Amino acid sequence: MKYSFIQNGIEIIDKSEFNPKHILECGQVFRYQSERLGYKIWAKNSVCYLICEKEHDIISTNHREEFVHFFDLDRNYSEIKKNLLEFPFMKNAIEHGYGIRILNQDPFEMVLSFIISSNNNIPRIKGIIERLCERSGETSDCGLRFPSPDKLRNKSISFFQDLGAGYRARYLYDTVDAINNGFSLDIQEMSTINARKHLMRLTGVGRKVADCVLLFGYHKTDVFPTDTWIDKIYVELFGENNLSREQKADYLSDYYGDLSGYAQQYLFYKRRSGNKIKLDCISED
DNA sequence: CACCAGGTCTCTC
DNA sequence: GAGAGACATGGT
Numbered sequence: 177m178k179y180s181f182i183q184n185g186i187e188i189i190d191k192s193e194f195n196p197k198h199i200l201e202c203g204q205v206f207r208y209q210s211e212r213l214g215y216k217i218w219a220k221n222s223v224c225y226l227i228c229e230k231e232h233d234i235i236s237t238n239h240r241e242e243f244v245h246f247f248d249l250d251r252n253y254s255e256i257k258k259n260l261l262e263f264p265f266m267k268n269a270i271e272h273g274y275g276i277r278i279l280n281q282d283p284f285e286m287v288l289s290f291i292i293s294s295n296n297n298i299p300r301i302k303g304i305i306e307r308l309c310e311r312s313g314e315t316s317d318c319g320l321r322f323p324s325p326d327k328l329r330n331k332s333i334s335f336f337q338d339l340g341a342g343y344r345a346r347y348l349y350d351t352v353d354a355i356n357n358g359f360s361l362d363i364q365e366m367s368t369i370n371a372r373k374h375l376m377r378l379t380g381v382g383r384k385v386a387d388c389v390l391l392f393g394y395h396k397t398d399v400f401p402t403d404t405w406i407d408k409i410y411v412e413l414f415g416e417n418n419l420s421r422e423q424k425a426d427y428l429s430d431y432y433g434d435l436s437g438y439a440q441q442y443l444f445y446k447r448r449s450g451n452k453i454k455l456d457c458i459s460e461d
Numbered sequence: 462c463a464c465c466a467g468g469t470c471t472c473t474c
Numbered sequence: 475g476a477g478a479g480a481c482a483t484g485g486t
Contacts, residue, residue, distance in 0.1 A: 203467065290467080297466035300484065342482025347469080382469050403467040420476080421468085444467080 186235040193253045195275020202445035204392050206302045219246045220282040248277045267456040269442035283361045285322045286393035291380040307339045328352045347380025368396050397437035400429040
């Protein structure tokens with residue numbers, strides 16, 4: 177990935193591997209806003225402005241190293257896409273979401289965000305998370321910031337209900353409580369299987385939420401988060417619906433191996449944009 | 462007024 | 475273990 181440090185940020189030179197719209201709208205991140213010149217994006221303890229121009233994009237920030245990691249800039253996505261093209265179903269999806277990158281986000285934020293996401297829709301998820309940030313008293317020179325576990329220590333269930341979290345309020349409360357009482361999120365070094373099993377001990381974290389946390393919070397790309405959209409895709413592609421969600425997730429992650437997370441994002445993004453996934457047809461090329 | 466949204470929990474069998 | 479129902483909330 178070609179990029180270079182400039183005075184107040186990072187210049188993205190290779191636009192084919194970095195598409196702000198695709199990165200932000202493929203469903204992995206909830207805290208960003210459209211701005212006149214691009215986007216404002218919050219990471220754990222800092223903020224950046226993504227300025228979109230014709231020849232290049234600029235990540236305007238005082239925390240350059242942090243956003244190199246956040247945007248996963250040191251990874252070669254050309255190589256990933258080349259390897260994914262060895263699989264069926266991927267050609268159209270990759271062409272559609274060509275500049276997607278899997279962001280490296282904060283695990284705690286991912287846990288709460290994806291608990292909120294369950295049986296919910298994206299605009300509402302974003303609203304709940306925004307209110308969580310507004311009301312949890314975290315301020316910095318960057319403005320809004322996602323609360324730390326400690327900042328949520330004294331919050332009651334009704335605090336989460338008032339965010340609009342609905343029945344997930346109890347899940348959030350229990351999870352925050354567990355983390356504040358020693359439940360470790362330091363699981364980067366664990367195997368995917370064990371890390372998943374660990375996360376699923378949290379209230380409100382099932383297979384799908386756990387896999388999203390593993391992918392977006394720990395960059396474990398051997399998981400294939402399987403939700404309603406992936407379920408639709410599975411049925412459409414294979415013409416049968418004889419497996420449970422969990423079995424589909426197992427099958428797909430076994431099939432795509434370490435490329436699962438990437439494959440999932442391309443397929444999810446394309447399908448959610450209203451396009452059905454097509455089997456790549458060589459004769460059409 | 463039903464039905465749905467990046468599912469999970471709980472209670473059965 | 476696998477399979478129904480319930481579940482808050484806001485939008486079509």
